[in-house]
Amino acid sequence: MKVISLNVGGIKQAVEKGFLDWLKDQDADVVCVQDVRTKSWKLGDxxxxxxxWEGYFFDAEQDDYAGTGIYCRQMPKAVMTGLGFELADREGRFMQADFDKVSVASFLMPSGSNPAEKKLFMEQYLEFLTKLRRKRREFIICGTWNIAHKTLDLANWQDNQLSIGFRPEERAWMDQVFGPxxxxDAYREVNRDNDQFTFWPDSQRDRDRQEGWRLDYQVTGPNLRKAVKKAWIDRSVKVSDHAPVYIEYDL
Known part of the structure; x- marks a missing residue:
């Protein structure tokens, strides 16, 4: 099973930059997209x-903001939206598609422009993840977690230790997710290379210099550790200021 995650930074803008041509060429089973920034009824067939592909979307209440989507080759058994708390659900930040052996979710963490709101979101999301670990289903949570976990995941990390997305409390939160x-972190199970970034604040210049952040993840439960076979990032795909994350699973 091949799963791809891509923050499109506005799906209509991404389409203008070749998103549909890129999607047509993918031999993946599922493609998760984040930051759709439009109502699904405005998309058109x-x-x-x-x-x-069959696309499913979870809209934010606010126009031109946030939202997630999942493209599937095969129709899922069920599609569910929301995390059960307002900060997530009013902005369309989580949806999942259920298949026989696994559920694949598309997820968008708040960026942190409002630090207090991001902190509250992280607290509530951690409660959800704790409950998720008790379920018998396997999950692959794809998306923009908006935190660079390790120094390996951020260029010029020395100068960014107080920057949003790399603050000590955010990295400690990620330690909880991947620790207790x-x-x-499915990507790091098979790919420990340096300069593995998915986001560039000044897109073209920083891509050329490889001055980026790894903010986009595919996160699984421990039972899928051995199922992760191959993982890579394609920074040549320039439909947004994020790059797609590809992972192949043996399911």
């Missing part, structure tokens, strides 16, 4: 149901 809670 060309974006919502491109050839070979037992979740797995």
């Amino acid at each position: 060309a974006i919502e149901r491109p050839d070979g 809670l037992g979740f797995i």
